[in-house]
Amino acid sequence: MEKTNPKVSLIEIFFGFARAGLFSFGGAMPWVKKLVTTEKKWIDDEAFAAIVGLCQFVPGPNATNVSLCVGSKLRGPMGSFAAATGLLLGPVVLACTAAYFFSIYGDLPIVKQIAKGMAAAGAGLLLMTGFNLAAKVRDKHVWLPLSGVVTFAVVLGFPALPVLTLLLLVSLAMTFKRWKGAKA
Amino acid sequence: MSPLILFLIKTVLLAMTAVGGAMAVLPDVSRFVVHQMHWMTAEELAKLVTIAQAAPGPNMMFMPLIGWQEFGVLGAIAGAIGFCLPSGIVIAALFPKWEAIKGSPLKAILERILGAMGVGMIFAGAIFFLKMTWSGSLAALVTLAVAALGVKTKIPPVLLIIAGGVVGPLIL
Numbered sequence: 001m002e003k004t005n006p007k008v009s010l011i012e013i014f015f016g017f018a019r020a021g022l023f024s025f026g027g028a029m030p031w032v033k034k035l036v037t038t039e040k041k042w043i044d045d046e047a048f049a050a051i052v053g054l055c056q057f058v059p060g061p062n063a064t065n066v067s068l069c070v071g072s073k074l075r076g077p078m079g080s081f082a083a084a085t086g087l088l089l090g091p092v093v094l095a096c097t098a099a100y101f102f103s104i105y106g107d108l109p110i111v112k113q114i115a116k117g118m119a120a121a122g123a124g125l126l127l128m129t130g131f132n133l134a135a136k137v138r139d140k141h142v143w144l145p146l147s148g149v150v151t152f153a154v155v156l157g158f159p160a161l162p163v164l165t166l167l168l169l170v171s172l173a174m175t176f177k178r179w180k181g182a183k184a
Numbered sequence: 185m186s187p188l189i190l191f192l193i194k195t196v197l198l199a200m201t202a203v204g205g206a207m208a209v210l211p212d213v214s215r216f217v218v219h220q221m222h223w224m225t226a227e228e229l230a231k232l233v234t235i236a237q238a239a240p241g242p243n244m245m246f247m248p249l250i251g252w253q254e255f256g257v258l259g260a261i262a263g264a265i266g267f268c269l270p271s272g273i274v275i276a277a278l279f280p281k282w283e284a285i286k287g288s289p290l291k292a293i294l295e296r297i298l299g300a301m302g303v304g305m306i307f308a309g310a311i312f313f314l315k316m317t318w319s320g321s322l323a324a325l326v327t328l329a330v331a332a333l334g335v336k337t338k339i340p341p342v343l344l345i346i347a348g349g350v351v352g353p354l355i356l
Contacts (some may be wrong), residue, residue: 021240021241021242022240022241023240023269024240024241024242028217028240028241028242039210040316044322053295053299054282054295055277058274058275059199059203059243059270059271060199060200060202060203060267060268060270060271060272060274061199061202061205061206061242061243061267061268061271062205062206063242064242064244064267064268064271065271065275068268068272068275068276069275069279070273070277072275072276072279072280073282076276077276080272080275080276081228081272082341084268084272086243087265088191088241088242088248088268090240090241091239091241091242091245092241092245092248092264094239094240094241095235095239095241095245095248095249096248096249096252096260098235098238098239099231099232099235099249099253102231102235106231108266110353112351113353114352114353115231115234115349115352115355116317116319116323116356117235117284117323117326117348117349117350117351117353118234118238118323118345118348118349118352119230119234119313119317119319119323119348120224120249120317120319120323120326120327120330120342120348120352120356121238121315121326121327121330121345121347121348121349122233122234122237122313122317122345122348123313123314123327123330123335124309124326124327124328124329124330124331124333124344124348125237125330125331125334125344125345126207126237126309126310126313127296127307127310127327127328127331127334128330128331128334128335129306129310130303130306130307130310131331131335132335133302133303133306134303134307137299137300137303138296139296142296143296143297143299143300144259144300144303146297146300146301146304147300147301147303147304147307148304149304150300150301150303150308151305151307151308151311152306152307153237154208154211154304154308154312155211155303155308155311155312157211157307159212160201160202160203160208160209160211160212160305160337161200161201164201164203164301164305165236167297168297168298168301171293171296171297172293172294175267175293175297178289178293179289179290179292179293180289
Protein backbone atom coordinates (compact mmCIF):
# COMPACT_ATOMS: atom_id res chain seq x y z
CA MET A 1 0.00 0.00 0.00
CA GLU A 2 1.68 3.20 -1.08
CA LYS A 3 1.06 6.49 0.61
CA THR A 4 -1.46 8.35 -1.48
CA ASN A 5 -2.08 11.13 1.01
CA PRO A 6 0.32 14.04 1.32
CA LYS A 7 2.76 14.01 4.23
CA VAL A 8 0.89 14.01 7.52
CA SER A 9 2.10 16.73 9.88
CA LEU A 10 4.03 15.72 12.99
CA ILE A 11 1.70 17.86 15.08
CA GLU A 12 -1.28 15.93 13.79
CA ILE A 13 0.40 12.64 14.58
CA PHE A 14 1.29 13.82 18.08
CA PHE A 15 -2.15 15.14 18.98
CA GLY A 16 -3.96 12.24 17.35
CA PHE A 17 -2.06 9.72 19.43
CA ALA A 18 -2.31 11.95 22.50
CA ARG A 19 -6.08 11.77 22.26
CA ALA A 20 -5.99 8.00 21.78
CA GLY A 21 -3.68 7.66 24.78
CA LEU A 22 -5.96 9.59 27.09
CA PHE A 23 -8.97 7.49 26.16
CA SER A 24 -7.29 4.15 26.40
CA PHE A 25 -8.56 2.71 29.66
CA GLY A 26 -7.49 -0.88 30.19
CA GLY A 27 -5.61 -1.01 26.92
CA ALA A 28 -4.57 1.35 24.18
CA MET A 29 -4.93 -0.86 21.12
CA PRO A 30 -8.64 -0.38 20.30
CA TRP A 31 -8.25 3.38 20.46
CA VAL A 32 -5.12 3.39 18.36
CA LYS A 33 -6.92 1.27 15.81
CA LYS A 34 -9.88 3.63 15.77
CA LEU A 35 -7.62 6.64 15.33
CA VAL A 36 -5.46 5.20 12.60
CA THR A 37 -7.97 3.31 10.47
CA THR A 38 -11.36 4.91 11.02
CA GLU A 39 -10.76 8.52 12.00
CA LYS A 40 -7.69 9.62 10.12
CA LYS A 41 -7.69 6.85 7.54
CA TRP A 42 -3.90 6.83 7.58
CA ILE A 43 -3.74 3.07 7.08
CA ASP A 44 -6.36 0.55 6.01
CA ASP A 45 -7.63 -2.29 8.21
CA GLU A 46 -5.61 -5.03 6.61
CA ALA A 47 -2.31 -3.18 6.79
CA PHE A 48 -3.08 -2.24 10.40
CA ALA A 49 -3.72 -5.88 11.32
CA ALA A 50 -0.38 -6.79 9.77
CA ILE A 51 1.35 -4.14 11.87
CA VAL A 52 -0.33 -5.36 15.05
CA GLY A 53 0.69 -8.89 14.15
CA LEU A 54 4.28 -7.86 13.66
CA CYS A 55 4.35 -5.87 16.87
CA GLN A 56 3.37 -8.96 18.85
CA PHE A 57 6.75 -10.25 17.83
CA VAL A 58 8.84 -7.20 18.60
CA PRO A 59 9.62 -7.26 22.31
CA GLY A 60 8.41 -4.21 24.08
CA PRO A 61 5.08 -2.58 24.85
CA ASN A 62 2.54 -3.50 22.22
CA ALA A 63 0.41 -0.46 21.65
CA THR A 64 3.52 1.68 21.80
CA ASN A 65 5.17 -0.48 19.17
CA VAL A 66 2.15 -0.10 16.94
CA SER A 67 2.28 3.67 17.34
CA LEU A 68 5.99 3.58 16.48
CA CYS A 69 5.24 1.62 13.31
CA VAL A 70 2.39 3.87 12.23
CA GLY A 71 4.48 6.96 12.91
CA SER A 72 7.35 5.46 10.96
CA LYS A 73 5.13 4.71 7.99
CA LEU A 74 3.81 8.28 7.97
CA ARG A 75 6.91 10.32 8.68
CA GLY A 76 9.87 8.02 9.37
CA PRO A 77 11.77 8.20 12.67
CA MET A 78 10.36 11.64 13.58
CA GLY A 79 6.89 10.28 13.00
CA SER A 80 7.64 7.36 15.33
CA PHE A 81 8.81 9.77 17.99
CA ALA A 82 5.73 12.01 17.64
CA ALA A 83 3.35 9.08 17.79
CA ALA A 84 4.90 7.37 20.81
CA THR A 85 5.41 10.58 22.78
CA GLY A 86 1.82 11.57 22.08
CA LEU A 87 0.54 8.19 23.21
CA LEU A 88 2.52 8.18 26.44
CA LEU A 89 2.61 11.77 27.66
CA GLY A 90 -0.94 12.10 28.98
CA PRO A 91 -1.02 8.65 30.58
CA VAL A 92 2.33 9.19 32.33
CA VAL A 93 1.07 12.41 33.90
CA LEU A 94 -2.29 10.87 34.80
CA ALA A 95 -0.78 7.69 36.20
CA CYS A 96 1.68 9.61 38.36
CA THR A 97 -1.17 11.77 39.67
CA ALA A 98 -3.23 8.68 40.46
CA ALA A 99 -0.26 7.08 42.22
CA TYR A 100 0.18 10.26 44.23
CA PHE A 101 -3.43 10.21 45.41
CA PHE A 102 -3.14 6.53 46.21
CA SER A 103 -0.12 7.25 48.36
CA ILE A 104 -2.14 9.77 50.38
CA TYR A 105 -5.49 8.01 50.61
CA GLY A 106 -4.29 4.49 49.99
CA ASP A 107 -4.63 3.38 53.57
CA LEU A 108 -8.33 4.11 53.82
CA PRO A 109 -10.17 0.76 53.92
CA ILE A 110 -12.61 1.78 51.20
CA VAL A 111 -9.76 2.73 48.88
CA LYS A 112 -8.10 -0.61 49.52
CA GLN A 113 -11.30 -2.42 48.66
CA ILE A 114 -11.78 -0.42 45.49
CA ALA A 115 -8.20 -1.20 44.54
CA LYS A 116 -8.76 -4.91 45.17
CA GLY A 117 -11.80 -4.86 42.94
CA MET A 118 -9.99 -2.98 40.20
CA ALA A 119 -7.03 -5.34 40.40
CA ALA A 120 -9.35 -8.32 40.08
CA ALA A 121 -10.97 -6.71 37.04
CA GLY A 122 -7.56 -5.87 35.61
CA ALA A 123 -6.45 -9.48 35.90
CA GLY A 124 -9.63 -10.46 34.07
CA LEU A 125 -8.80 -8.02 31.27
CA LEU A 126 -5.35 -9.54 30.92
CA LEU A 127 -6.83 -13.01 30.63
CA MET A 128 -9.26 -11.64 28.06
CA THR A 129 -6.40 -10.24 25.99
CA GLY A 130 -4.64 -13.59 26.17
CA PHE A 131 -7.75 -15.45 24.99
CA ASN A 132 -8.47 -12.98 22.21
CA LEU A 133 -4.94 -13.30 20.88
CA ALA A 134 -4.88 -17.08 21.30
CA ALA A 135 -8.04 -17.23 19.21
CA LYS A 136 -6.21 -15.52 16.34
CA VAL A 137 -3.34 -18.02 16.27
CA ARG A 138 -3.38 -20.08 13.09
CA ASP A 139 -2.89 -23.86 13.19
CA LYS A 140 -3.67 -23.77 16.89
CA HIS A 141 -2.89 -27.42 17.50
CA VAL A 142 0.63 -26.78 16.29
CA TRP A 143 1.37 -23.44 17.91
CA LEU A 144 -0.65 -23.16 21.11
CA PRO A 145 1.44 -25.88 22.77
CA LEU A 146 4.40 -23.59 22.27
CA SER A 147 2.45 -20.85 24.03
CA GLY A 148 1.72 -23.31 26.81
CA VAL A 149 5.38 -24.19 27.26
CA VAL A 150 6.30 -20.50 27.44
CA THR A 151 3.62 -19.79 30.04
CA PHE A 152 4.60 -22.85 32.07
CA ALA A 153 8.31 -22.03 32.08
CA VAL A 154 7.86 -18.38 32.96
CA VAL A 155 5.31 -19.08 35.69
CA LEU A 156 7.68 -21.63 37.19
CA GLY A 157 10.20 -18.82 37.49
CA PHE A 158 12.62 -19.36 34.66
CA PRO A 159 13.95 -16.06 33.31
CA ALA A 160 12.22 -15.01 30.12
CA LEU A 161 15.09 -14.25 27.75
CA PRO A 162 16.91 -17.61 27.93
CA VAL A 163 13.60 -19.47 27.76
CA LEU A 164 12.42 -17.55 24.71
CA THR A 165 15.76 -17.84 22.94
CA LEU A 166 15.96 -21.57 23.56
CA LEU A 167 12.38 -22.15 22.43
CA LEU A 168 12.92 -20.00 19.35
CA LEU A 169 15.92 -22.09 18.31
CA VAL A 170 14.16 -25.35 19.09
CA SER A 171 11.08 -24.26 17.12
CA LEU A 172 13.18 -23.19 14.16
CA ALA A 173 14.98 -26.53 14.26
CA MET A 174 11.73 -28.48 14.44
CA THR A 175 10.22 -26.57 11.50
CA PHE A 176 13.43 -26.63 9.50
CA LYS A 177 11.87 -28.36 6.51
CA ARG A 178 9.19 -25.71 6.25
CA TRP A 179 11.57 -22.85 5.72
CA LYS A 180 14.88 -24.27 4.58
CA GLY A 181 15.80 -23.15 1.11
CA ALA A 182 12.33 -23.38 -0.36
CA LYS A 183 11.74 -20.69 -2.94
CA ALA A 184 8.31 -19.55 -1.78
CA MET B 185 26.50 3.23 39.56
CA SER B 186 23.64 5.60 40.38
CA PRO B 187 20.41 3.75 41.13
CA LEU B 188 18.62 5.81 38.51
CA ILE B 189 21.04 4.69 35.81
CA LEU B 190 20.71 1.12 37.02
CA PHE B 191 16.95 1.45 36.76
CA LEU B 192 17.22 2.83 33.24
CA ILE B 193 19.53 0.05 32.08
CA LYS B 194 17.41 -2.65 33.72
CA THR B 195 14.30 -1.16 32.10
CA VAL B 196 15.90 -1.33 28.67
CA LEU B 197 17.01 -4.94 29.27
CA LEU B 198 13.54 -5.92 30.46
CA ALA B 199 11.96 -4.32 27.41
CA MET B 200 14.09 -6.49 25.19
CA THR B 201 12.50 -9.65 26.57
CA ALA B 202 8.97 -8.30 26.71
CA VAL B 203 7.61 -10.37 23.85
CA GLY B 204 3.85 -9.92 24.12
CA GLY B 205 3.93 -6.64 26.01
CA ALA B 206 4.86 -5.16 29.36
CA MET B 207 2.80 -7.52 31.51
CA ALA B 208 4.88 -10.37 30.18
CA VAL B 209 7.93 -9.20 32.12
CA LEU B 210 6.09 -8.55 35.35
CA PRO B 211 7.77 -11.51 37.08
CA ASP B 212 11.21 -10.17 36.21
CA VAL B 213 10.22 -6.63 37.23
CA SER B 214 9.03 -7.90 40.57
CA ARG B 215 12.25 -9.82 41.13
CA PHE B 216 14.26 -6.69 40.45
CA VAL B 217 12.21 -4.04 42.22
CA VAL B 218 11.02 -6.00 45.24
CA HIS B 219 13.59 -8.70 45.92
CA GLN B 220 16.79 -7.26 44.57
CA MET B 221 16.55 -3.50 45.08
CA HIS B 222 14.01 -3.51 47.94
CA TRP B 223 12.47 -0.35 46.52
CA MET B 224 8.98 -1.42 47.51
CA THR B 225 6.97 -4.35 48.75
CA ALA B 226 5.11 -6.70 46.47
CA GLU B 227 1.85 -5.08 47.57
CA GLU B 228 3.08 -1.64 46.62
CA LEU B 229 4.18 -2.90 43.22
CA ALA B 230 0.79 -4.53 42.77
CA LYS B 231 -0.86 -1.18 43.43
CA LEU B 232 1.25 0.50 40.76
CA VAL B 233 0.50 -2.22 38.26
CA THR B 234 -3.21 -1.92 39.00
CA ILE B 235 -3.07 1.82 38.42
CA ALA B 236 -1.25 1.19 35.15
CA GLN B 237 -3.97 -1.25 34.14
CA ALA B 238 -6.87 0.91 35.17
CA ALA B 239 -5.65 4.31 34.09
CA PRO B 240 -5.75 5.30 30.44
CA GLY B 241 -2.70 4.45 28.48
CA PRO B 242 -0.75 1.35 27.63
CA ASN B 243 -0.12 -1.22 30.36
CA MET B 244 3.61 -0.54 30.34
CA MET B 245 2.79 2.52 32.38
CA PHE B 246 3.86 0.75 35.57
CA MET B 247 7.50 1.16 34.54
CA PRO B 248 7.34 4.98 34.55
CA LEU B 249 5.34 4.69 37.79
CA ILE B 250 8.09 2.68 39.47
CA GLY B 251 10.59 5.23 38.29
CA TRP B 252 8.41 8.10 39.50
CA GLN B 253 7.92 6.55 42.94
CA GLU B 254 11.60 5.95 43.39
CA PHE B 255 13.18 8.90 41.58
CA GLY B 256 10.48 11.45 40.83
CA VAL B 257 10.02 12.98 37.39
CA LEU B 258 13.40 11.80 36.08
CA GLY B 259 12.47 8.27 37.06
CA ALA B 260 9.16 8.49 35.22
CA ILE B 261 10.94 9.65 32.08
CA ALA B 262 13.61 6.96 32.48
CA GLY B 263 10.92 4.30 32.84
CA ALA B 264 9.02 5.47 29.78
CA ILE B 265 11.99 6.02 27.48
CA GLY B 266 13.89 2.97 28.72
CA PHE B 267 11.00 0.65 28.08
CA CYS B 268 10.17 2.01 24.64
CA LEU B 269 13.69 2.62 23.42
CA PRO B 270 14.77 -0.87 22.29
CA SER B 271 11.64 -1.47 20.30
CA GLY B 272 11.77 2.10 19.04
CA ILE B 273 15.21 1.61 17.58
CA VAL B 274 14.47 -1.85 16.23
CA ILE B 275 11.29 -0.68 14.60
CA ALA B 276 12.68 2.52 13.13
CA ALA B 277 15.59 0.61 11.64
CA LEU B 278 14.04 -2.70 10.65
CA PHE B 279 10.34 -2.22 10.12
CA PRO B 280 10.63 -0.81 6.60
CA LYS B 281 12.93 -3.68 5.66
CA TRP B 282 10.66 -6.27 7.27
CA GLU B 283 7.69 -4.85 5.40
CA ALA B 284 9.58 -5.17 2.14
CA ILE B 285 10.20 -8.92 2.54
CA LYS B 286 7.44 -10.79 0.78
CA GLY B 287 6.80 -14.48 0.49
CA SER B 288 9.67 -15.73 2.61
CA PRO B 289 8.88 -19.05 4.33
CA LEU B 290 11.34 -18.18 7.12
CA LYS B 291 9.50 -14.95 7.75
CA ALA B 292 6.20 -16.81 7.89
CA ILE B 293 7.54 -19.35 10.38
CA LEU B 294 9.12 -16.65 12.51
CA GLU B 295 5.79 -14.86 12.65
CA ARG B 296 4.10 -18.03 13.86
CA ILE B 297 6.76 -18.74 16.48
CA LEU B 298 6.92 -15.22 17.82
CA GLY B 299 3.16 -14.87 17.78
CA ALA B 300 2.72 -18.09 19.78
CA MET B 301 5.39 -17.01 22.24
CA GLY B 302 3.69 -13.66 22.66
CA VAL B 303 0.46 -15.38 23.63
CA GLY B 304 2.34 -17.52 26.13
CA MET B 305 4.00 -14.49 27.66
CA ILE B 306 0.71 -12.65 28.04
CA PHE B 307 -0.82 -15.55 29.96
CA ALA B 308 2.30 -15.80 32.11
CA GLY B 309 1.98 -12.12 32.94
CA ALA B 310 -1.73 -12.49 33.68
CA ILE B 311 -1.09 -15.41 36.03
CA PHE B 312 1.67 -13.55 37.77
CA PHE B 313 -0.47 -10.44 38.19
CA LEU B 314 -3.21 -12.65 39.64
CA LYS B 315 -0.81 -14.17 42.15
CA MET B 316 0.51 -10.75 43.00
CA THR B 317 -2.91 -9.22 43.66
CA TRP B 318 -4.61 -12.32 44.98
CA SER B 319 -7.35 -11.41 47.40
CA GLY B 320 -9.40 -14.53 47.76
CA SER B 321 -11.75 -16.67 45.74
CA LEU B 322 -14.47 -14.01 45.51
CA ALA B 323 -11.98 -11.73 43.81
CA ALA B 324 -11.03 -14.60 41.52
CA LEU B 325 -14.68 -14.90 40.56
CA VAL B 326 -14.66 -11.23 39.63
CA THR B 327 -11.59 -11.88 37.50
CA LEU B 328 -13.23 -14.76 35.68
CA ALA B 329 -16.44 -12.80 35.20
CA VAL B 330 -14.55 -9.86 33.73
CA ALA B 331 -12.56 -12.16 31.45
CA ALA B 332 -15.72 -13.86 30.23
CA LEU B 333 -17.56 -10.57 29.70
CA GLY B 334 -14.55 -9.10 27.98
CA VAL B 335 -14.28 -11.98 25.53
CA LYS B 336 -17.96 -12.55 24.87
CA THR B 337 -19.40 -9.04 24.91
CA LYS B 338 -18.49 -5.62 23.63
CA ILE B 339 -18.49 -4.00 27.04
CA PRO B 340 -15.61 -1.48 27.04
CA PRO B 341 -12.68 -2.35 29.33
CA VAL B 342 -13.05 0.89 31.25
CA LEU B 343 -16.57 -0.07 32.37
CA LEU B 344 -15.31 -3.46 33.50
CA ILE B 345 -12.62 -1.83 35.59
CA ILE B 346 -15.10 0.62 37.07
CA ALA B 347 -17.42 -2.29 37.80
CA GLY B 348 -14.56 -3.99 39.59
CA GLY B 349 -13.97 -0.89 41.65
CA VAL B 350 -17.65 -0.68 42.55
CA VAL B 351 -17.92 -4.37 43.38
CA GLY B 352 -14.79 -4.28 45.54
CA PRO B 353 -16.24 -2.54 48.59
CA LEU B 354 -19.44 -4.53 48.22
CA ILE B 355 -18.18 -8.07 48.27
CA LEU B 356 -14.44 -8.12 48.84
